[in-house]
Amino acid sequence: xxxxxxxxxxxxxxxxxxxxxxxxxxxxxxxxxxxxxxxxxxxxxxxxxxxxxxxxxxxxxxxxxxxxxxxxxxxxxxxxxxxxxxxxxxxxxxxxxxxxxxxxxxxxxxxxxxxxxxxxxxxxxxxxxxxxxxxxxxxxxxxxxxxxxxxxxxxxxxxxxxxxxxxxxxxxxxxxxxxxxxxxxxxxxxxxxxxxxxxxxxxxxxxxxxxxxxxx
Ligand SMILES: [Zn+2]
Ligand SMILES: [Zn+2]
Numbered sequence: 001x002x003x004x005x006x007x008x009x010x011x012x013x014x015x016x017x018x019x020x021x022x023x024x025x026x027x028x029x030x031x032x033x034x035x036x037x038x039x040x041x042x043x044x045x046x047x048x049x050x051x052x053x054x055x056x057x058x059x060x061x062x063x064x065x066x067x068x069x070x071x072x073x074x075x076x077x078x079x080x081x082x083x084x085x086x087x088x089x090x091x092x093x094x095x096x097x098x099x100x101x102x103x104x105x106x107x108x109x110x111x112x113x114x115x116x117x118x119x120x121x122x123x124x125x126x127x128x129x130x131x132x133x134x135x136x137x138x139x140x141x142x143x144x145x146x147x148x149x150x151x152x153x154x155x156x157x158x159x160x161x162x163x164x165x166x167x168x169x170x171x172x173x174x175x176x177x178x179x180x181x182x183x184x185x186x187x188x189x190x191x192x193x194x195x196x197x198x199x200x201x202x203x204x205x206x207x208x209x210x211x212x213x214x215x216x
Contacts, residue, residue: 022122059088085137133173
């Protein structure tokens with residue numbers, strides 16, 4: 001029994017919407033359905049998955065824009081992000097205007113997530129780590145048995161999340177990466193919110209923003 005994943009880039013921002021499923025039961029979660037629901041649902045159908053929930057890393061439009069519609073269409077509960085991102089979700093219509101997206105409905109998550117929580121996908125369990133900085137309520141998902149993390153816009157291959165949005169903070173983001181991500185282990189592979197996968201170990205070596213050598 002193990003956790004499988006498939007990434008579907010969505011929206012003009014090519015956000016890595018990720019399907020996670022338990023290969024035992026084919027029960028699945030969709031993480032960060034930012035939009036392009038037809039693409040996401042085609043990938044679900046192709047694999048014969050049974051969607052059981054929506055998981056959200058943070059409240060930015062390119063990550064949550066398709067949530068209300070998908071949740072309504074398939075009666076899926078919404079888990080995440082941390083409640084400190086409620087203001088982003090409440091301002092979804094403002095975000096669509098800012099980025100020139102078609103209007104989307106807002107929503108209220110069925111469950112806000114906190115540091116130390118766990119979420120399930122079929123028979124698999126993932127840890128929740130609260131990683132503020134890019135947004136104050138950003139969470140990451142960690143599957144310990146598979147050494148796989150979904151880190152949203154906290155960390156990218158070769159870069160880190162922007163911190164010039166309201167309630168963003170650079171020092172807080174660096175601390176989240178060093179104190180919440182690195183202790184999970186160098187060998188952890190991660191799916192970022194945008195761009196290719198990497199490992200924490202590789203970023204600690206080469207990422208110009210958070211490589212260990214920058215901090216002595
Ligand atoms: Zn973001
Ligand atoms: Zn993003």
